[in-house]
Amino acid sequence: NMSKVMELHNELSDLYATTNDPAFKPDSKLYSIVLDAIAKVKDSSALSKAFQLLDEMEKRFDAGVIDEGPNRYAYSNLLHSISQSRVPNSAILAEELVHRMESRATELEDDSILPDKVTYTTLLQVFSRSSQPDAIERAERWFQRMEQQYEGGDIRAKPNKVTYTALINCWWHSGRPNAGEKAEQLLQRMEKQYEEGEFDLKPDSFAYGSVINAWCRTKSDDKAIRAWEL
Numbered sequence: 001n002m003s004k005v006m007e008l009h010n011e012l013s014d015l016y017a018t019t020n021d022p023a024f025k026p027d028s029k030l031y032s033i034v035l036d037a038i039a040k041v042k043d044s045s046a047l048s049k050a051f052q053l054l055d056e057m058e059k060r061f062d063a064g065v066i067d068e069g070p071n072r073y074a075y076s077n078l079l080h081s082i083s084q085s086r087v088p089n090s091a092i093l094a095e096e097l098v099h100r101m102e103s104r105a106t107e108l109e110d111d112s113i114l115p116d117k118v119t120y121t122t123l124l125q126v127f128s129r130s131s132q133p134d135a136i137e138r139a140e141r142w143f144q145r146m147e148q149q150y151e152g153g154d155i156r157a158k159p160n161k162v163t164y165t166a167l168i169n170c171w172w173h174s175g176r177p178n179a180g181e182k183a184e185q186l187l188q189r190m191e192k193q194y195e196e197g198e199f200d201l202k203p204d205s206f207a208y209g210s211v212i213n214a215w216c217r218t219k220s221d222d223k224a225i226r227a228w229e230l
Helices: 002-019 027-039 044-062 070-086 090-108 117-128 135-151 161-174 179-195 206-216 223-229
Strands: none
Touching: 002 027, 002 044, 027 044, 027 070, 027 117, 044 070, 070 090, 070 117, 090 117, 090 135, 117 135, 117 161, 135 161, 161 179, 161 206, 179 206, 206 223
């Protein structure tokens, strides 16, 4: 499927080059669609191709060839592709991509590129699957950054229950002795905020299940009791 997508993309580019017909001119919408299609393929070659396409899209926009550059949706699609991949440096790639979004947003003075809760949540999901020894610390820092941005007035950065569950999963997979305790503290924060009227933070079976899993992987003497209580 990826090869067919690229074949059609290149065919359109060739048609524009040979005819100069504006109807064939590749635009930002086309790039976003192609990037989305490639990002759905879960292998390293597709990921490499997606980054090449993102680079090309940025350069063509900067040169004035296309009217719009990559938007938040395009970057987030690529970030999701990283989260589904098995490349060993996925956490580093994901962080660099989020920093890249922030840098271009500042450079172009375009807030529509800035990361939002979907972006940050996907980044946390990358950390939950990462084998990096400091993945949980980095995930915690990004989560705290979300909270600070939201408290500063950026409603796009407001963590939701998927965000909390992603961070709980980071603790679950961390292998730390206090993973169960930390995961349950996050669940209790969700419960408290839900009771105070933050209805989008209502914990679901995924959140509770992740905390139970976090307890199961610890070496605490009362882990079975804590899991059963949940």
